[in-house]
Amino acid sequence: MPAPEPVTASAIRRIVLEQSKRANVGHIGSCLSIADIIAALYGGGLDIADPADAERDRFILSKGHAALALYAALHLRGWLSADELNTFCGDGSRLGVHPEHHQPGVDFSTGSLGHGLAMGVGAALAARAQASTRRVVVLLSDAECNEGAVWEAAMFAAQHRLSDLVAIIDLNGQQALGYTRDILDLGRMAERWRAFGWDAQVVDGHDPAALAASLRGAATGQPRVVVAETVFGRGVSFMQGQVRWHYLPMSDAEYAQAMEEVDQPSCVAPSFAS
């Protein structure tokens, strides 16, 4: 296994671009939008000394299509070798577009939207029943909240005051065929969760300090939802807010431009349009 490296959003983005290009696959925009969130989690937000430790915090990437960003973090933490990372989407690989629990460091397989929060509720309920202080974080996409099962789980978590459960909504405003506001408007996301009994906090999903603070959970005894305002494709100018980067792989020229831009602090996203 490689030596651990700092888990930064920049490092995650570079790996996302490199591997997406090498494997010639899409879902790039979604991976880029959660890079800062994943960095906040694997850079200290989650208490995971060893992915096989039963007392580790649990993380569920309910928006499984962004698994490449998670693989990047596992690699940077030293739990996934470069050789393994380079099998992404290859024949015989454990690393597909969506995460599989057969890969150490992946707690739950996901990919079908609307499934992760219920499992996270169960994981948090189990921790409480075992008198453990471990925490559970579930990362959902905003459009995933179209799924009714998300709200079933939200009701149970609030009813039972699962305060060690944190849900993060990657509020990038996009879904597979367009903008969320044009399909099923998810405006006032925080208010929706508050109405379901959650402590909701809205943060800039690209601000490491704000993310880190929000992940500490609520002091109210309620489950916490972090509504992370993000930009789809964040860090690559021609991907930002562009639905086609839910699907498309990059050409050589696009890849070159993306790699040049991704580390530039000047590549600041437009403010989130709510």
Added chain:
Amino acid sequence: MRGAIVRILTELAASDPRIVLLTGDLGFMVVEEFAERFPERFWNVGVAEQDMIGIATGMAEAGFIPFTYSIATFAALRPYEFVRNGPVHHRLPVRILAVGGGFEYANAGPTHHGLEDLAVMRALPDLTVLAPADHEQAAAALRATWELPGPVYLRLGKDDRSVVPGLGGRFQLGRAQIVRQGDTHVVIVAVGPIARAAVAAAEILSEQGIDATVAVVASVAPAPVQDLLDLFRDAGTVVTVEAHSIVGGLGSLVSEVVAGHGLGCRVTRCGVRSGPDGVGGGEAFLNARHGLSREGIACAVEEAVMAAPAGPALHSTW
């Protein structure tokens, strides 16, 4: 069966703290014993079957053995994908208690009839699928499987009194139980409480000179393939009996075994062949309407015997 199951579950829970019970807001006069004895290990998740399976999955990953309780059709069909991507995909020890297969919730109407659950559950790899024929066999099935490392779907009847003659509470994973040893040329195979009607049909048939062997399949998956091959070795006529669609359940299972091993017997499937048509009634009425009364089954067997092609090993006794 459901009463017997919750009693045993409560007993097992006393010695194993991993056992927890979740219900989708069902089980009045059934789950109270467990809930009162272990309030810290019992949750009513509300009318939310998907959530219930998801929660059970998360708990099982952390070392618990969660049992979930609902009516068969809600237990199997509404959260099917959560079952598939949860306990099945992760190979976790979630136990799905599915009450009232077939037409047991007769007057409740078609939304409450469990007619496809075995078909869809049987399609999931490495899911243990059990459908005991009476409460004694259900008890034996639970005792034999509660500690399995993988997931279990347990289809239960509501009847806590009747037993299948000749079964004697026997159960073995991956095995079938012969409940009436008759002629080896005519074999009736039944799943679930409708097995009582199958045995009664065999008694009617014996008065007509057809001495059928009757076997119960409660271990739907793993399927009792070797036992079925042994049962069918000399058979010309095999009749399956299930309070379930003839597609995907026991009839399909038996047909797969027969075809897959190139056996020469003819398989007749007694079960549900048509969808709801607005006509309701009690369980016996609905079973009879779908050919699942003792008379209906006897008639189907008789017709199958008459239609079976004559062969060297067939019909030697009558």
